[in-house]
Amino acid sequence: MDDSIRRVLTSPSIAAPAQPALRPRGNLYRLARRRSTVAFLFATPLLLVVIGLIIYPGLYAIYLSLLNKSMTRFIGLGNYRFLFTRDTFWMVVEQSTIFAVTAVIFKAIIGVITAHLVNNLPSKGQRKWRGMLLVPWVIPLSLSTLCWWWMFDPTYSAFNWLLVRLGGPHIAWLSDPFWARFCTILVNVWFGSPFFLIMYLAALKSVPEQLYEAASIDGANAWQKFIHITLPMMRNIIAITVLFSLIVTFANYDIVRVLTSGGPYNTTHIFATWAFNVGITSGDIPLGAAVSFFMFPIMGASAIFILRGVRKRGREI
Amino acid sequence: MAEVILRKVVKRFDQTEAVRSIDLDIADEEFVVLVGPSGCGKSTTLRMIAGLEETSAGEILIGGQVVNDLPPKDRDIAMVFQNYALYPHMTVFENMSFGLRLKKFPKAEIKRRVEHAARILDITELLDRRPRQLSGGQRQRVAMGRAIVRNPKVFLFDEPLSNLDAKLRVQMRTEIKKVHQQVRTTTIYVTHDQVEAMTLADRVVVMNGGRIEQIGTPHELYHAPRTRFVAGFIGSPAMNFIPCRLIEDSGRVSVKLGDALVLPVPSERFGAYQPYLGRELVLGLRPEHVTEARSYGAGAEFTIPANVVEPMGMETMVYFTVAGTEVCARVSPESAVAPGERMRFMADMRHMHLIDVETDGIVAVPVHNFGAKAAVS
């Protein structure tokens, strides 16, 4: 730089004005501005909700299940032992399992089929159909179940009206144990299939079109493409969806409560509804807590598999 | 025998014609490259040959058989995709053997074919890996292996090197050429890169806007392009196009560029250019034919100030302006001047092309002998 210029710039009259004296910044201030502190503050309400309203009640439920009916003393596993002796309990176990497994299987099958059907349509129409087919999932379950209840009504059933006119029998939908169970599974499948449809449709679209073209050239027909390409690529999504649905179906309350209230003769009770009956309606809270606890092992196992699946999904492809 | 013939093939999407009635004859064992800018219809044509798109009109024959109504799996073809399209959940071995397994080939035969192809492509150690564990170049080789193993009548390549980095592309180009020499299958290769086309092809099909502009050997296309498009598309850097007029002075025809620059036309062309005297035309001259003034060679010399100078190491590109157009010249590094200075250039007029502005066609001239026969229109 030119000597004359440098001299001008550093002469006192043009030097930068003196900075005002800085206030001393304390340690607390610095702590508050640190990134991790701010992050923690942001996350605190979430932690409060999770700990206060989910974890704490969860643990409290365990504690409750170990008390006697009037909650005055500790009886250890007494409630559980009592449950094992009751027939109703084993019925509920069996019914819950059949309900959950059957419903999920059918939901998955319907989901796969409808996803393929919708995917085959020209893309402009797909949105419309997808919109229509998702409706059951959007309506609050308890309200749509009310409608199903009305359609199964002993006297006025709209289905019986059709059946009789087609020459069939008049079915006692909700008062016959077999048919009552059938109805609860049917409503659950009706409600839950759209979810499978949406998930599988998204999964189908994520398979690159070129893989199908390469398979065409390699000589695969439609069925072979489905088996060798579609299914393997969708494996993770299928697993995750099924496991999620197992958890949620297993813990379902609305359908059975509205449709049958557990009847006839407790043949449609599942864990959630029976726990409600025992715990709140009949007032034996510890026993109710014990009942709802049996949902835990299955859900815990499913949750572990889901987590593994979710982690794998990112890494696989 | 696996020749491929396209007769008046048309492809329409809704109302637009992506491919407008093309005719193509590809001989057995020939390596043909379809080249052109994006949207010219080359990929669509390839996909119609593969059976992935239906033809709107026209016939496609493979090995003498009309295949329009045959699905891809019955056409006995194999295809290498731009994105490799390897099955992610299968190992390399399973990827390559998929087609054979579908056709229920015996296991021993499958093994033999896969290992043979793997040896040709040098991927034998990769047979147990999955695609995600492979690099781009390795994946492309697996895709080629999958095609080789099928022993098809025709190989189809759809821009297979576009996803690779520049250095890898050059390597893979050589690989593909080697493979073709070993496995002499008819090959149809689509690319937008004219360098690939020139280095790989026995014959090149230049396409533009759904039509074929010109078919010829690389040599023909370089030395005797028939249209302005082909002349500008082939060769890098691209040919210079300078507006000009033909003038005649005592029996000698010359090209006048702008106001001052006059370059002589080779005498054997006088006859062909006579009808174009006085018309508005465009002179085409490749940068490699505009050089520094040399003592040998028969070029027309002129002096012009240089605008931009780009040293490339082996040569230097010098840009100057004539008739309002920027012209690129390739000169030896020692002769290059600084920007702004005047420099003496030489144009090798034996390589000039004259473009008729109304048709965008190149005026045909008598046969040159630059080592191969040129096309005569």
Place this chain on the structure above:
Amino acid sequence: MTADAAAIAAPRPRFFGSLSRNRRWALVTSYVCLVLFAIFFLAPPYYTIVTASKTSAEISNQNTVPWLPALPPTAENIDTLWNKTDFPLYLRNTVVVTLCVVAITMVVSVPAAFALGRMRFWGSSILATGVFLTYLVPETLLFIPLFKILGWLGLLDSYWSLVLVYPTLTVPFCTWIMIGYFQSIPKELDEAALIDGANHLQMLFKIFIPVALPGLIAATIFAFTVSWADFVYPMAFIFSSDQQVLTAGTVTTLVKGDVYQWGMIMTAAMIAAAPPLVVYAFLMDYYIAGLTAGATKG
């Protein structure tokens, strides 16, 4: 031109464009099957509307076709519903609860998702996974201990209990969705903002929230739908009709006694189901985006 060439040059038939016979066949079959599925899925809502249009007399009349609506539809059901039952109260309560819960959920989830998704701090990924896991804990597991806890807090039999408890249903999943959206924003935006001198709160409000808006909408829709539709908690915690919400109210209070007034009940169901359906109709893409962002009830 020879006859062959002429045939070749003639365009293919126009209907279905350029599809081959196989594709056309597959398409027709697809449509037929889809129509069958659509009938299955849409029959109950359709029937709800049909029943809502009829008076009790028309419903109990065995000679009418149950599947066809009465035209013109009766106003009697809405009249009874609105003026002679607590339905308006249910509606009001549901609206209050839902609005509060959506607000709380957004205020809790969004900053938390921002912190967990973008601000790396000790334990953030463990916490994120933990949040996801708590989503898997179903309400039917927690309603019994919550019953006791709410009893202590004196919130039983008040819809404010729901305002306190519903966030357990919405916050985990909304946080999860938002984490995903926040993480998909390129890192360079952070750094540009930091250089421009923004602090974390400013970054959140001026950059991330606008860019992740689709995620926000999806999360809001999810919170809205879940709060509107929940059934277990109101059944467990609320006993008085004037505190009850739409779902539990329609099922318990309106369906009492020997003679069910189905016309009125179905009208109530129809009105109660309308808001989620309306939201869905207008914001379907966000709805579905929220769904596929994880997995949820169903």
